[in-house]
Amino acid sequence: MYYLITLLVYGAVDAIACLGLSQQFGVAGVTNFGFIIFQAVGAYVAAVLALPPDTANGGFQIYVGGLNLPFPVPWIGAAVAGALLALPFTFLVGRRLRGDFAAVGLLVTAVLLNLLATNYRQLFNGDAGVSLVPAPLAAQRSMFVTTSNAYQYEFAAGAILLAAVVYLFVRRITESPYGRTLRAMRDNDKVADSLGKNLLSLRTGAMVVGGAIAGLSGGILVSFIGVWSPAAWSYAETIVLFTAVIIGGAGNHRGAVLGAILVPVGFEEITRFITNNNPSLPPNLLPSLQWVAIGLLIVVFLWARPQGVLPERKRVIPPPPTLAQRMLHRVPGQDVSRVRQRTKPPAPGSAAAASEAGSPVRSRRSRYPRPTGDGPEILQAIGVSKDFGGVHAVSGVSISVRRGTLTGLIGPNGAGKSTLLSLLAGTEKVSAGKIIYQGRDITALPAYRRARTGLVRTFQLASEFKRLTVLENLLTADPANRGDSFLGAAAGRRYWLADEARAVDRARALIDSFGLTANANDYAGDLSGGQRRLVEIMRALMSEPDMLLLDEPMAGVHPELARKIGDALRGLCQDGMTILMVEHELAIMDEFCEPVIVMADGGVLAEGTMTELRDRTEVVEAYLVG
Amino acid sequence: MRGKDMSLFVASVGFGLITSAVLAIAALGFTLQFAVTDVLNLAFAAVMTLAGFVAYWVNNAGLSVWLGLVVSMAVGSLVSVLLNYFVYSPFQRRGSAPITLVIVSLGMALIIEFGVAAIVGGVNVSYAMSQGSTLRLGGMTLTTVQLTIIAISLVVMAGVHALLRYTKLGKAMRATAANRTLARNCGIRASRVIAVTWALTGALCGLAGTVFAIDIGSFDPFSTDLFLILILAAVFLGGPGNAYGAMLGALVIGLATEISAGLPFIQADYKYVVAFVALLAMLAVRPTGLLGART
Numbered sequence: 001m002y003y004l005i006t007l008l009v010y011g012a013v014d015a016i017a018c019l020g021l022s023q024q025f026g027v028a029g030v031t032n033f034g035f036i037i038f039q040a041v042g043a044y045v046a047a048v049l050a051l052p053p054d055t056a057n058g059g060f061q062i063y064v065g066g067l068n069l070p071f072p073v074p075w076i077g078a079a080v081a082g083a084l085l086a087l088p089f090t091f092l093v094g095r096r097l098r099g100d101f102a103a104v105g106l107l108v109t110a111v112l113l114n115l116l117a118t119n120y121r122q123l124f125n126g127d128a129g130v131s132l133v134p135a136p137l138a139a140q141r142s143m144f145v146t147t148s149n150a151y152q153y154e155f156a157a158g159a160i161l162l163a164a165v166v167y168l169f170v171r172r173i174t175e176s177p178y179g180r181t182l183r184a185m186r187d188n189d190k191v192a193d194s195l196g197k198n199l200l201s202l203r204t205g206a207m208v209v210g211g212a213i214a215g216l217s218g219g220i221l222v223s224f225i226g227v228w229s230p231a232a233w234s235y236a237e238t239i240v241l242f243t244a245v246i247i248g249g250a251g252n253h254r255g256a257v258l259g260a261i262l263v264p265v266g267f268e269e270i271t272r273f274i275t276n277n278n279p280s281l282p283p284n285l286l287p288s289l290q291w292v293a294i295g296l297l298i299v300v301f302l303w304a305r306p307q308g309v310l311p312e313r314k315r316v317i318p319p320p321p322t323l324a325q326r327m328l329h330r331v332p333g334q335d336v337s338r339v340r341q342r343t344k345p346p347a348p349g350s351a352a353a354a355s356e357a358g359s360p361v362r363s364r365r366s367r368y369p370r371p372t373g374d375g376p377e378i379l380q381a382i383g384v385s386k387d388f389g390g391v392h393a394v395s396g397v398s399i400s401v402r403r404g405t406l407t408g409l410i411g412p413n414g415a416g417k418s419t420l421l422s423l424l425a426g427t428e429k430v431s432a433g434k435i436i437y438q439g440r441d442i443t444a445l446p447a448y449r450r451a452r453t454g455l456v457r458t459f460q461l462a463s464e465f466k467r468l469t470v471l472e473n474l475l476t477a478d479p480a481n482r483g484d485s486f487l488g489a490a491a492g493r494r495y496w497l498a499d500e501a502r503a504v505d506r507a508r509a510l511i512d513s514f515g516l517t518a519n520a521n522d523y524a525g526d527l528s529g530g531q532r533r534l535v536e537i538m539r540a541l542m543s544e545p546d547m548l549l550l551d552e553p554m555a556g557v558h559p560e561l562a563r564k565i566g567d568a569l570r571g572l573c574q575d576g577m578t579i580l581m582v583e584h585e586l587a588i589m590d591e592f593c594e595p596v597i598v599m600a601d602g603g604v605l606a607e608g609t610m611t612e613l614r615d616r617t618e619v620v621e622a623y624l625v626g
Numbered sequence: 627m628r629g630k631d632m633s634l635f636v637a638s639v640g641f642g643l644i645t646s647a648v649l650a651i652a653a654l655g656f657t658l659q660f661a662v663t664d665v666l667n668l669a670f671a672a673v674m675t676l677a678g679f680v681a682y683w684v685n686n687a688g689l690s691v692w693l694g695l696v697v698s699m700a701v702g703s704l705v706s707v708l709l710n711y712f713v714y715s716p717f718q719r720r721g722s723a724p725i726t727l728v729i730v731s732l733g734m735a736l737i738i739e740f741g742v743a744a745i746v747g748g749v750n751v752s753y754a755m756s757q758g759s760t761l762r763l764g765g766m767t768l769t770t771v772q773l774t775i776i777a778i779s780l781v782v783m784a785g786v787h788a789l790l791r792y793t794k795l796g797k798a799m800r801a802t803a804a805n806r807t808l809a810r811n812c813g814i815r816a817s818r819v820i821a822v823t824w825a826l827t828g829a830l831c832g833l834a835g836t837v838f839a840i841d842i843g844s845f846d847p848f849s850t851d852l853f854l855i856l857i858l859a860a861v862f863l864g865g866p867g868n869a870y871g872a873m874l875g876a877l878v879i880g881l882a883t884e885i886s887a888g889l890p891f892i893q894a895d896y897k898y899v900v901a902f903v904a905l906l907a908m909l910a911v912r913p914t915g916l917l918g919a920r921t
Contacts, residue, residue, distance in 0.1 A: 031725050033732075091910045098913070100666050100724045101866070105909045107668075108855050112902040115852070119896065239732055246729070288744035295736030299713065302722075302730055 005152040007265065012159035013221045014260035016166050018244050019253055020213030023170045025242070026250030026312070027179060028206035029186025030093050033238055034106035035214060037113050040233035041085050042078035042215025043222035044124045047133045049074040050223070057132060061125040071136035075219040082215020086207035093203045110235045118230040129229020133222050159220050163257075166213055169490075170253050173209070175315075176489035177481045177496060177503075180468065182206065183251070184476040187465040194425060194459070195477050195543055196451035205486050236291070240264050243298050249308025251467075258310060267294065316521045317471050317504060377436075378403040378547055378578045379424065379455070384433030386419050393419040395602045396433070401547070401580050406573045408593030408610075409582045412622060415599040417582045418460055421549050424580070425457035426450045438546070452479065454546035458536045458553060460582075466525030470516060473524045473535050474507035475500075477542035503542075510538045514568075530557040537565065547578040554588060566592040586610070598622065633765055638888025639881065640766035645856075646880025647779035648838050652853070653860040653872040654786055655830030659706075661803040661867030662823040665714050666724070668731040671854035672738035673709075673828065674835030675847055677702040679742055681836040682751055691753040695836045702832020703825045709734060710824040743847040752844040775837050782830065783873055789826075790869060799823055803867060852898060856883065859901035862908050865915020875915070879904065 017039055024030050048065030050073075056066075069077075089109070092102045118127045136155070173179050185192040185202055193199050222228045240263060248259025267290065301308070377400040386394040394416040401407050409417050422428040424435060426447035435443045437455055445453075465473050475481075481503055482488045483496025511520050514534050519527060524535050537553055550569075554562040562585070569579055570592055583589060589596050590610045598605040598613060600622040606613055613619050656670050680701045681694030713734060717727055758770025768776075790796040798819045801809040810816045838853060839845045860879045864871020879901050887897035908915060 031729075092906070097909060098724070100728045101862075101909060101913055103725060103728055104666065104668075104858060104862075105906055108858055108902060108905055111852070111855055112898060115898060116896070236736070239736065242729065284748045285744050288740040291736050291740035292744065295733040295740070298733030299730055299737070302726060302733075303717070306722075306726075 002149075002152065005149075005156050007269065008156040009159050009220075009224045010268070011261055011265050012156070012163040013217045013224075014241075014244070014264040015163045015257045016217040016220070017214055017241055018248070018256040018260040018264075019163075019166050019170050020210040020217070021241050021245050022248075022250065022253055022256035023174065023213070024206050024210030026245060026252070026256070027170075027174050027186065028182040028202065029099070029189075030203055030206045030210075031099055031103040032089075032093075032106050032207065032210065033103045033235070033242075034089070034110035034113075035210070035241055036233045036235065036238040037110050038082040038085055038211040038214035039218035039221075039237075040113075040117075040228075042082045042218030043228040043232075044130065044218075045081035045215070046074035046078040046219030047130045047222050047228055048124070049077045050134050050136075051130065051132070061128065061130060061132075062121060063125050063130050064123055071223075074223065075136075075216060078219025078222075079212045079216040082218070083208045083212035085215070086204070086211035090200065090204040090207055093207060107235060107238075110238060114230050114234060124228075127230060129227055129232070131227040133226045133228070135226070136223050155224060159224070162216070162220065166216070167253060167257065170209075170213070172492060173486070173489045174253065176493070177475065177478070177483035177500060178485055178489035180315075180472055180476055181484055184465045184468060184473075187467055188463055190427065191459065191463040191465070192476070193447045194427060194451055194457050195539070196448050196456075196479060197476075198448050209486075239298070240267065240294060243294055243301075245308075246306075247297060247301050247308055249310040249312065251312035252308065252310045255308050255310035259308070262309075263294075263297070312467065314521070314523065315469060315472060317469075319520070320505075320508065376402050378438060379580070380436040381420070381424060382434045382436065384420070384423055384435065385431045386416075386423055386428060387431045392602050394423065397599075397602070397604055399597055399604060399607070401578060403578050404573055404576055405595065406570055406579045406581065406593050408589045408596035409580060409599065410584070410586070410589060410596060411599035411605070414601075416602040417599050418551055420599065421457060421551050421580070421582060425455065425549050427457070451543065454544070455549070456540050456543050456545040456547070457549035458540050458551055460551040460555070462529070462532050464524035464527070464532050464535050464539075466523065468524060469521050470511065470524055470527070470535055471504070471507055471520045473539050474510060474542045475503050477539045478503040478506075479543050507538075507542060510541060514538055530561060533557050534561075534565075541572075545577065547580070548572075550579060550581040552582050552584065554583060554585065562588065563591075634888050635885070636765035637767065638884045640763075640768055641888070642881035642884035643766075644768075644772050644775060644841055644880075645884050646877045647776045648834060648841050649853075649856055649860055649880045650779050650873055650876035651782050651830055651837065652834035652857045653864075653876045654782065654869060655827040655834060656857050657861045657864070657867055657872040658786070658799070658823060658830075658869060659827040660861070661869075662799050663710065663714070663820050664718070664724070664806075665710075665731065666728050666866075667709075667714075668728060668854070669709065669735040669738060670831055670857065671850035672735040672742075673702055673705050673831050674838060674853070675850045676705060676738055676742055677832035677835035678839035678845060678850075679746060679751075679847070680832075681839065682753060685753045685755070691755045691836075691840065694753070695833065698836040699829040699832040702830075702835060703828035705738075706824045706828025706831060707821060710821065715820075739847055739851075746847060748846060750844045750846045753840060755840070771840060775841060778833070778837060782833070786869055795819070795822065855898060855905075856880075856901050859905040862905050862913075863915060868915055871915050 017035075020038075021032070021035055024032055024035070048063050049067050049069045050071075051063065051066050052068045053066035054062050089106065092105045117124055120126060124130055135151075174182075181192065181197055182202060184195075185197060185199060189199055192202075218228075244259030244263035245256050246259070247263060248257070249255025380398075380400040382398050384394060384397045385392065397416070397420060409420070411417050419428065423430050426442070426445060426449075430443060433443070434441060437450070437453065442450055442453070442455075465476065468476065478484070478499075481496060481499045483500060488496055508520065511517055514537075516531060516534060516538075519531060524532060527535065533553060533556065537550070540548055540550075554565055557565065566588060569581070573579055581593065583593070594609050595607055596610055596613060597607045598619050605622055606616055606619050652670070652674065656667070659665065659667055659670070677698035681691060681698040684694035684697050685691045713730060714727060717730055755771070758774075761768050761770070761773065790800060798809070798814045801812065801814055802816050802819045806816050809819075835850070838850065842849060856879055860875035861872055862875070863878060864873070864875035882900045882904070883897040886900045
């Protein structure tokens with residue numbers, strides 16, 4: 001009987017830990033190889049909050065704290081400790097560091113903290129660890145009661161209940177606009193940055209939430225087993241949890257629970273039934289082979305089924321019902337119809353209808369009033385340079401882009417066009433020079449904050465969020481969604497549903513106008529090259545930009561479609577948007593762009609209309625020679 | 627500093643030099659492997675363990691441990707080539723993210739390390755060998771074996787320098803490290819260069835495994851776990867992928883850990899903390915390392 005209860009509690013604890021890891025690794029893409037230290041600190045903190053001062057019991061163990069606090073304070077303390085421990089590590093998972101380097105840093109931290117806890121006895125009794133941790137509510141019940149079956153069942157039920165609460169919580173976060181932003185960051189962090197997402201804050205959030213959940217799992221575990229020592233949290237335990245999440249299905253929280261049942265529980269328990277009675281075999285054969293099996297599981301699963309047993313679910317947003325369907329669904333009660341009714345289009349003739357129906361693309365100039373006194377230039381670069389280890393990719397470039405123009409940027413390969421675009425958007429920092437946007441010096445602003453002021457770029461290489469649908473790709477760029485923050489997500493669906501519905505309508509209108517309606521619910525990674533370019537342009541437009549920086553938006557696009565895109569862009573400029581566009585195809589420049597800036601060897605060679613430029617020999621030479 | 631402390635200090639400098647020597651071989655192998663193949667191979671220390679035990683089996687068969695050392699280099703080389711051929715390379719060809727390869731390498735580390743443990747059990751072993759005569763050098767006491775280890779390390783460092791600087795293969799390796807696609811377009815057979823790199827760095831890994839085992843005297847399948855931390859610290863201190871940085875990093879980390887262990891106010895158990903702080907500080911402040919390019 002007792003064995004069954006133990007299994008249930010272990011299963012619940014492992015499920016909670018795996019849910020935290022699934023949220024952190026599977027959803028947000030933060031690879032935390034030190035995950036186990038968050039569980040460990042939760043367990044230690046819960047232990048010393050619940051234990052009496054260490055002078056009790058004859059002082060056979062030493063530890064800090066010993067506050068003798070009643071349940072549930074230790075468990076709350078465990079979660080808080082896990083969350084707080086995450087903060088010092090945010091510098092590792094911040095913007096600048098490669099994900100695998102950060103992972104190595106966290107792995108090393110886990111090994112070293114374990115070593116420290118083993119050797120430094122004053123903190124948590126060193127190698128032997130803390131023991132005799134009181135069970136929850138033990139003071140109210142006698143020793144005999146806490147070891148009774150009834151009490152144990154209650155404990156198991158409580159742990160499972162908490163696992164369910166954690167499951168609902170991470171699901172609420174993941175299925176919100178904020179969760180979608182996390183998944184976008186996981187798929188391509190640089191692009192998320194360019195759309196106005198603050199990577200540092202998103203990753204900090206992922207570390208803190210994962211840390212709190214891991215801490216809670218440690219608190220529950222220590223209350224049940226009563227002891228906690230460094231041997232319980234070697235770095236290898238992190239690998240077990242990773243194996244569970246990978247096998248279950250990273251990014252699918254049900255998969256995380258399944259993985260928890262299959263790997264840590266199954267892994268620990270199956271060996272109870274296999275005993276090594278053969279004296280001719282080496283002594284540690286079975287435990288060693290267990291770990292070999294874990295290693296094999298990781299490698300084989302990542303090869304044969306990287307998406308796990310339960311892959312991440314595709315978030316299909318149903319198309320808006322036709323009028324006839326809406327009539328049928330008048331009766332409330334069905335989820336879809338309820339959502340649709342809330343979001344049905346505003347009455348014709350209203351101001352909102354005019355702005356929504358007229359063009360799906362809005363500029364946010366209303367929210368960023370044009371500063372008085374600035375000239376017709378919306379964006380200026382003054383003496384901007386960029387060096388890459390001695391190579392002057394861009395040197396002393398000064399350009400200005402006038403409001404409402406579709407300005408072209410041409411030049412031979414290696415002229416520095418894409419680098420200049422990166423400097424203007426803030427993807428790269430300038431080595432020297434100044435960038436003025438809307439009359440304001442933005443040289444020091446990071447990319448995501450430039451995007452938030454309406455200066456948005458696209459990339460030359462494919463940059464769609466692969467494991468998000470086309471619709472979701474667009475929705476990530478929605479600049480004002482109440483659900484696109486941790487607190488907004490935690491507040492629940494009702495809090496952000498109206499914003500979401502508005503964004504969905506706007507995204508659908510964009511998708512319809514670019515002719516991708518049939519692909520709205522396809523994964524962006526599955527589209528053709530030309531379609532992906534479209535997704536990127538639509539996503540940039542979705543962010544309600546004042547000015548777009550487009551890096552070869554028509555590369556690899558069918559000429560007919562390229563013309564359509566050009567027409568659309570020109571239309572946007574007539575409505576007041578400004579576009580600076582890098583393009584190789586001179587025919588496109590001829591037809592759509594005025595003025596055109598020519599770059600060569602990192603500098604500006606000439607500027608003017610295409611007709612003027614064709615008459616200038618140095619421009620023609622640069623193009624032909626370069 | 628009082629006389630006793632002083633002699634302790636000098637002695638720990640001696641220990642530090644030997645640790646640095648062993649570390650330099652391993653860090654060079656690791657960093658070249660990463661630079662050319664783009665795999666942050668966390669199974670490196672596990673292969674070292676395997677190689678150390680191969681040398682032990684050779685030694686156990688009644689042969690000299692120095693012969694075992696040569697065999698362990700061959701085994702390290704072979705295992706690394708096979709790792710690449712059957713595991714890492716297929717993942718890379720499929721376009722897996724770097725972080726996926728790191729997770730895969732952790733899985734391989736478990737398979738190799740616990741595979742060795744399954745065979746040998748959890749017992750400590752040591753080579754049957756003579757430590758040679760003891761030499762006193764300005765307060766440091768070094769055995770002939772320890773001096774040999776330092777000499778081997780110096781030869782390895784000079785060899786790597788000559789390889790990278792003066793040979794066609796070294797140039798091809800540097801080109802592949804800088805830009806694989808470009809190297810391929812310039813007529814370098816990148817996949818062959820990568821395979822040769824695995825063989826070379828694998829040999830260094832095997833060599834490091836055996837000299838490490840010689841140095842610490844008594845070892846078990848898990849002895850290299852903490853040594854991996856030192857390797858990573860040395861590699862990241864010098865800048866991942868930078869061979870000269872790895873040499874410098876090994877010297878700094880080797881000396882810093884042993885000297886801190888010898889200081890009167892630091893307990894010997896905490897010597898790894900120095901490496902840990904160095905690693906995290908570099909990651910936070912300058913991920914490209916001391917000798918790396920500025921970002």
